[in-house]
Amino acid sequence: MTARSIIDHHVKQACETNRFEHKDQVLRFAVKMTAAVTIIADILNLAAHVSLNALGLLPYALLPAAIVGLVISTVVASVLTFSVIYVIGLAIHRLTISRAMFERLSRTDMLSGLLNRRAFVDEVSKAPQDASLVLFDIDRFKFINDTYGHDVGDRAICMVSRQLAATLSDKHIVARIGGEEFAALIVELTPTERLALVERCRQMIEASNVGDDVAHLRVTVSAGIAERSSHDTFQSLFLRSDRALYLAKASGRNRVIHSDQVQELMDKSGEGLYAS
Structure with missing residues (x-):
């Protein structure tokens, strides 16, 4: 050679x-x-x-x-x-x-600094089965944009991103998957602990300020959560989380709903909020 x-x-x-x-x-x-x-x-x-x-x-x-x-x-x-x-x-x-x-x-959403949708789906495909998929949505986001302007709306997105990134450690996967929509895959905990962690995220966001100039504005999120182990495909898992998120929004917002609660809550409401 x-x-x-x-x-x-x-x-x-x-x-x-x-x-x-x-x-x-x-x-x-x-x-x-x-x-x-x-x-x-x-x-x-x-x-x-x-x-x-x-x-x-x-x-x-x-x-x-x-x-x-x-x-x-x-x-x-x-x-x-x-x-x-x-x-x-x-x-x-x-x-x-x-x-x-x-x-x-x-792979990065430029506004929030979190993973984007494509990167999130890639990471989820490699994650363990014992995990929970969570979909977050900022409540009344259109009202925030229309009332306070898109700059405040962007700041609200950034604040939610920071709180999710801070509350969910590096072992979890967090992404912004659309306008005011976020997703997280929570791993290495029991289902009960994962649900409690999502509730902590909701509380931390509710307690945070967007800025001193709009200190009276309180941004909240609704969340839907489903267990990955109960679904064969990501699409099925996503739809179950989305269904729980829809019910959280329809039930008054600023709350976390697990997919296991959906049918029970729908039966209690008697309104058939979401077709099963």
């Missing part, structure tokens, strides 16, 4: 495995490759001197000629190799950072 093929192999490997995410990785790789190429160059240089001497074609004594040759090959190979590899590494580093940023932006 030639020095060129070795460099080509390692550069391709670095591109494929994101080994150049940090500049210190670039430096270490450049030093490692420089050492490898320099050693190969010195071996080839020495072999050439020995061969020429054996054929009687070397015009100088072997030892001094080999020493001079090794010094020259070491300096030239190390300087050129390090310069080329380090420049290439920095270029790959910038491409890696750009790619990571693009991927992050493509």
